[in-house]
Amino acid sequence: MQLEIIISTNTNQPLYEQIVSQIKAKVMSGQLQQGEPIPSMRALAKSLHISVITVQKAYETLQRDGFIETTVGRGSFVAVGGREFYQEEQQRQAEEHLAQAAEIGRSCGISLEKMQELLKLFYEEDA
Numbered sequence: 542m543q544l545e546i547i548i549s550t551n552t553n554q555p556l557y558e559q560i561v562s563q564i565k566a567k568v569m570s571g572q573l574q575q576g577e578p579i580p581s582m583r584a585l586a587k588s589l590h591i592s593v594i595t596v597q598k599a600y601e602t603l604q605r606d607g608f609i610e611t612t613v614g615r616g617s618f619v620a621v622g623g624r625e626f627y628q629e630e631q632q633r634q635a636e637e638h639l640a641q642a643a644e645i646g647r648s649c650g651i652s653l654e655k656m657q658e659l660l661k662l663f664y665e666e667d668a
Contacts, residue, residue, distance in 0.1 A: 544573075544580050548589055556591055560599035561606075568608055568619055569627060577619045579609060606630075 544567075548559045567573040579585075582600055586593040600617060603609040607626040611617040639660075646656045 544585065546585070546589060548591065556595050557599040557602065560585075560589075560596065561602050564599070564603055565606070565608055565627060573619045575619050575621045579617050579619065581616055 544564075546560055546563050548556050550556075552559070554562075564573070564579070573579070580588070582593050582596045586596045589596075600609060600611065604611055604617075604620075607622065608620055609617050610620045642656065642660075645651075646653075
């Protein structure tokens with residue numbers, strides 16, 4: 542199985558985080574489907590020319606975050622429900638930022654209408 546991951550050494554983002562973010566993006570976009578196998582740690586490390594330990598750290602993070610499931614002897618697969626879990630996590634983060642924005646708006650006397658207008662502008666930007 543071929544999983545296209547592109548890693549860069551010209552960034553401050555660690556290699557394992559690059560792998561994690563790309564696999565998460567593929568799950569979210571539907572490029573990787575629930576139950577679909579992903580390469581073994583050794584195979585992915587070999588294809589990317591990086592350490593197996595780096596891939597292991599990425600897979601452990603993906604498993605902890607609910608995106609993959611690993612079974613000894615069978616391999617790693619896209620987890621059932623990983624996409625929904627991720628969307629819930631993203632919504633929680635958005636809620637935190639919106640709560641901060643609301644507090645700033647209230648403390649500075651910015652009207653709710655103006656805040657809604659600003660949110661709409663940012664939401665639709667580059668859509």
